[in-house]
Amino acid sequence: MNRRDFIYKTSIAGSSAIASPQIIDSLISTGKKPKSVIIIGAGFAGLSAAYKFVQNEVSVTVLESRNRIGGRVFSHNPENAAGQVIELGAEWVGASHERIISLCNTFGLILDNNQFETDTSISGIHRKDGEWEFGTVMNEFWNKKAALWKNMTEKEKRKLDKTDWWRYLSNLNIDEKDMQIRELLDSTDFGESIRQASAYSAFSEYAESSEKNEMDLKIRGGNGLLAHKFSEAIGIEKIKLNHTVKSIEQTNRKGVKVICDNGSSFEADKIICAIPTFSLLKINWLPDLPSRTYDALQELQYARIGKYPILFSERFWQREDFDMITDTPAHYFYHGTKGQPGQSGVLTCYATGDKGEVLASIDKKRRSEIILEALAPAFGNVKKYVQEEMMYYWGQDKYSSGAYAFYGKYQRFDVMPTLKKSFMHCFFAGEHLADWQGFMEGAINSGEEAADLILRGH
Ligand SMILES: Cc1cc2nc3c(=O)[nH]c(=O)nc-3n(C[C@H](O)[C@H](O)[C@H](O)COP(=O)(O)OP(=O)(O)OC[C@H]3O[C@@H](n4cnc5c(N)ncnc54)[C@H](O)[C@@H]3O)c2cc1C
Numbered sequence: 001m002n003r004r005d006f007i008y009k010t011s012i013a014g015s016s017a018i019a020s021p022q023i024i025d026s027l028i029s030t031g032k033k034p035k036s037v038i039i040i041g042a043g044f045a046g047l048s049a050a051y052k053f054v055q056n057e058v059s060v061t062v063l064e065s066r067n068r069i070g071g072r073v074f075s076h077n078p079e080n081a082a083g084q085v086i087e088l089g090a091e092w093v094g095a096s097h098e099r100i101i102s103l104c105n106t107f108g109l110i111l112d113n114n115q116f117e118t119d120t121s122i123s124g125i126h127r128k129d130g131e132w133e134f135g136t137v138m139n140e141f142w143n144k145k146a147a148l149w150k151n152m153t154e155k156e157k158r159k160l161d162k163t164d165w166w167r168y169l170s171n172l173n174i175d176e177k178d179m180q181i182r183e184l185l186d187s188t189d190f191g192e193s194i195r196q197a198s199a200y201s202a203f204s205e206y207a208e209s210s211e212k213n214e215m216d217l218k219i220r221g222g223n224g225l226l227a228h229k230f231s232e233a234i235g236i237e238k239i240k241l242n243h244t245v246k247s248i249e250q251t252n253r254k255g256v257k258v259i260c261d262n263g264s265s266f267e268a269d270k271i272i273c274a275i276p277t278f279s280l281l282k283i284n285w286l287p288d289l290p291s292r293t294y295d296a297l298q299e300l301q302y303a304r305i306g307k308y309p310i311l312f313s314e315r316f317w318q319r320e321d322f323d324m325i326t327d328t329p330a331h332y333f334y335h336g337t338k339g340q341p342g343q344s345g346v347l348t349c350y351a352t353g354d355k356g357e358v359l360a361s362i363d364k365k366r367r368s369e370i371i372l373e374a375l376a377p378a379f380g381n382v383k384k385y386v387q388e389e390m391m392y393y394w395g396q397d398k399y400s401s402g403a404y405a406f407y408g409k410y411q412r413f414d415v416m417p418t419l420k421k422s423f424m425h426c427f428f429a430g431e432h433l434a435d436w437q438g439f440m441e442g443a444i445n446s447g448e449e450a451a452d453l454i455l456r457g458h
Pocket of ligand 1: 041042043044045046063065066069070071072073088089090091092094243244245246275276279280305307394399400402403404430431432437439440442443
């Protein structure tokens with residue numbers, strides 16, 4: 001049973017938690033297809049929803065704040081690189097992420113292998129992949145986690161949401177050294193310490209993910225190409241950039257009216273808000289959002305991830321599939337230009353939580369020193385190879401205030417279904433509402449689900 005079925009079944013079974021309301025709503029369809037729909041947000045959730053409407057001949061307008069499409073998918077060409085592309089936002093397409101893989105096939109996009117073999121650098125000692133391993137307890141648990149998950153009762157799974165992933169693992173008597181590595185590895189997935197992550201979110205993700213935990217593939221030429229393919233299929237003229245929605249007015253009879261900060265306004269039968277919660281809270285709603293929705297919006301946090309890529313004149317790390325966790329503020333490195341031609345290459349420093357925030361706030365010189373010092377145990381002084389230093393700290397992104405939603409204890413079965421609940425003519429989408437939460441796949445699934453509900457006459 002996947003996570004969606006689980007949430008649905010447990011809530012239908014009469015527990016105090018709410019079932020995914022959009023699923024429940026789907027039982028009460030009017031069967032009337034709308035004539036026009038407005039979508040707020042040209043990230044993967046908004047674009048996938050718009051694509052679905054265009055395919056079903058429903059008039060659609062997409063309103064986007066930024067001067068670009070893609071949202072948290074943000075491919076970038078370093079100025080001094082010879083045509084190489086790196087990702088400042090979403091990086092990996094998972095092998096289990098069926099929908100994004102199928103869309104890449106439809107649009108003729110090529111997916112390249114983007115798997116890595118992990119080195120460690122702990123207490124100043126560098127160990128190459130193959131030179132370090134977890135202890136027996138950790139290994140045994142990891143190897144049987146999928147079977148354990150499969151055999152758990154629904155009640156047992158729900159109970160996991162009451163504790164954090166760190167505590168759950170420590171109760172298994174995992175070695176302290178292994179716990180440290182687990183924290184360093186898994187906090188790159190959640191974007192914050194596993195001491196705060198729900199054990200339900202972590203266990204379900206790791207039990208159902210590919211062997212490399214969905215760090216498998218990448219779109220050749222940049223993940224942003226999928227956004228461009230979407231926009232061509234939707235019709236570029238239907239996507240209005242630099243349009244920040246500031247108010248949403250709904251009436252039962254007339255539908256929806258949206259007003260943007262540049263004075264323009266749009267009307268439609270239905271609307272999908274495919275934006276992060278931080279942005280939703282800035283909108284003036286008429287009538288106001290239900291108080292429970294408002295509370296849930298205030299409860300959900302987002303992960304603080306910073307990417308600090310460096311373009312080096314030589315790939316001194318030698319292995320194309322190089323990545324490395326460290327116990328320094330630089331946290332994690334991976335080869336950001338894996339498989340791309342050229343002598344130069346990018347190592348992306350990827351720091352989460354407090355580490356990501358500290359690296360963002362200190363001055364450029366000190367940040368550079370910290371990052372290069374973290375590479376020293378493995379490669380010595382590599383300053384001479386530095387050609388360009390870049391950064392994007394998502395904790396201060398104007399529209400999301402974080403990389404992706406971070407579900408803590410007691411939130412998965414409460415906050416998520418509440419935020420999914422439609423409100424008059426308004427439906428909600430975005431990675432924060434998906435089974436594959438925190439992934440491009442989840443954003444696409446959620447956009448398509450919201451569009452499906454509207455197309456079925458809700
Ligand atoms: C650092 C980082 C690493 C990641 N790594 C991965 C990974 O390896 N693999 C993976 O699959 N996923 C990864 N993700 C997650 C992935 O990027 C997201 O899940 C997905 O892109 C979210 O899409 P979305 O459409 O829900 O939201 P967004 O992409 O945020 O789109 C929402 C859009 O709405 C716009 N907007 C906001 N407010 C308004 C308004 N009032 N009016 C108009 N427009 C508005 C925003 O500008 C934005 O463009 C990563 C994300 C980050 C940041």
